[in-house]
Amino acid sequence: MDKVEGAQDLVDALIKEVDGSHINVDHNDGSSDENGEIANGELEGKNKKKKKKKKSKAKKTSNIKPNEGKIPDEIPPPAPETFEETERWEKELVKGTQTYSLPAWGLLNDKSKDILNTFRTPSCKKMELVTPRLRLRQVEISDLTGIRRIKTEPIVQKTQLYGSPGLNDIKESFLNRYIRSRDDYIFAITALDPSTLQIKDPGQLKISNRIQNADGYLGNIAISLTWPSEAPSFLPKKGEIYTQPTFEEFKKYEIEGKMFYEIHPQLWGQSIMSEAFEEVLRFSIEEIGCNSVASDPTIGNEASLHLCIKNGLKFSHETNNIYNKPQLFHRITREEWFNRNRPNKEICDKWGGKEVCRWCMNFRLSPPTINCKHCVWAKYCSRECQKADWVRQGGHQSECDFIA
Numbered sequence: 210m211d212k213v214e215g216a217q218d219l220v221d222a223l224i225k226e227v228d229g230s231h232i233n234v235d236h237n238d239g240s241s242d243e244n245g246e247i248a249n250g251e252l253e254g255k256n257k258k259k260k261k262k263k264k265s266k267a268k269k270t271s272n273i274k275p276n277e278g279k280i281p282d283e284i285p286p287p288a289p290e291t292f293e294e295t296e297r298w299e300k301e302l303v304k305g306t307q308t309y310s311l312p313a314w315g316l317l318n319d320k321s322k323d324i325l326n327t328f329r330t331p332s333c334k335k336m337e338l339v340t341p342r343l344r345l346r347q348v349e350i351s352d353l354t355g356i357r358r359i360k361t362e363p364i365v366q367k368t369q370l371y372g373s374p375g376l377n378d379i380k381e382s383f384l385n386r387y388i389r390s391r392d393d394y395i396f397a398i399t400a401l402d403p404s405t406l407q408i409k410d411p412g413q414l415k416i417s418n419r420i421q422n423a424d425g426y427l428g429n430i431a432i433s434l435t436w437p438s439e440a441p442s443f444l445p446k447k448g449e450i451y452t453q454p455t456f457e458e459f460k461k462y463e464i465e466g467k468m469f470y471e472i473h474p475q476l477w478g479q480s481i482m483s484e485a486f487e488e489v490l491r492f493s494i495e496e497i498g499c500n501s502v503a504s505d506p507t508i509g510n511e512a513s514l515h516l517c518i519k520n521g522l523k524f525s526h527e528t529n530n531i532y533n534k535p536q537l538f539h540r541i542t543r544e545e546w547f548n549r550n551r552p553n554k555e556i557c558d559k560w561g562g563k564e565v566c567r568w569c570m571n572f573r574l575s576p577p578t579i580n581c582k583h584c585v586w587a588k589y590c591s592r593e594c595q596k597a598d599w600v601r602q603g604g605h606q607s608e609c610d611f612i613a
């Protein structure tokens with residue numbers, strides 16, 4: 210509650226998250242893919258200019274390159290607390306402490322931003338993916354401008370299946386889902402070194418949507434999990450130490466991840482989305498534990514189709530939608546992905562079954578070292594996460610087995 214700055218980050222992240230999942234869908238895939246391929250060709254060799262497209266495609270399909278992304282080592286636990294720190298935290302974590310619900314976006318004021326900041330802890334923000342050129346990080350409040358540039362750009366909208374949701378829809382969804390969500394993992398795409406990315410001629414882009422450099426938010430990529438109605442929530446339960454769901458559990462309910470993405474048009478054609486797609490696909494299968502991952506570009510979206518094929522997603526069936534734009538559903542299973550990218554190795558479930566913070570659920574962190582003083586089953590990676598759960602309406606304060 211003390212930090213106001215964090216709140217803004219939260220809001221931004223939420224906004225971005227929402228944007229990514231709802232808006233981008235297939236079209237973004239398509240545009241980024243196509244561009245990506247062409248770009249690939251360019252990057253691969255200037256002497257092959259004449260047959261850029263054909264050559265790069267042939268290369269990709271005939272020469273499967275094992276995924277190079279890796280599961281990182283566990284992030285170590287925080288240093289032990291001093292006596293004073295323990296005392297200070299425990300004062301904030303007493304029965305009767307005021308609880309908060311997430312404020313509706315329209316009512317968000319400076320005071321509620323503080324609350325948002327409390328809920329979005331440092332550990333919540335730590336989940337990020339790195340590729341040779343990109344850092345896929347959590348959304349921040351300062352990303353809002355970047356999001357708007359893409360969302361409001363007619364050239365991008367033209368390629369989107371469902372059109373662009375209103376900013377308020379985006380914000381609302383963000384607020385509703387960022388806490389303890391097992392449904393979506395949404396990343397802002399940023400450049401490790403912005404000077405290495407080429408900013409294309411803006412062409413007919415709206416002036417207000419043009420960019421001069423590749424600093425900050427460039428687009429987003431998300432994996433959205435589909436839960437069958439009979440599947441348990443896999444969220445923390447009262448009376449149980451929380452553990453990361455295992456590959457077996459995800460397999461039992463055939464939990465599938467679906468990819469959504471979009472990137473600023475002036476960055477198309479450099480395989481940026483291709484790079485992000487490959488890593489998020491790996492993360493979804495190798496770390497989250499998705500039993501399969503899908504993408505369903507619309508017919509004619511060659512770029513997106515290529516991205517599917519390049520990454521081993523196979524055509525499954527054609528679907529239609531109310532926009533009368535048939536989609537080509539593609540999917541890769543966990544087994545197929547491992548065969549392709551981890552040849553001669555057994556499927557390894559690195560995080561499944563381990564104890565995980567019941568607030569941030571960040572499975573890349575070391576097992577939680579902070580325990581609730583009043584019960585044996587509520588464990589957290591940090592005091593910030595413990596406090597978030599304590600002050601949330603319906604959170605741990607309402608479910609803990611108080612001794613007194």
Ligand SMILES: [Zn+2]
Nearest residue numbers: 566569590594
């Ligand atoms: Zn945590």
Ligand SMILES: [Zn+2]
Nearest residue numbers: 581584587609
């Ligand atoms: Zn407790």
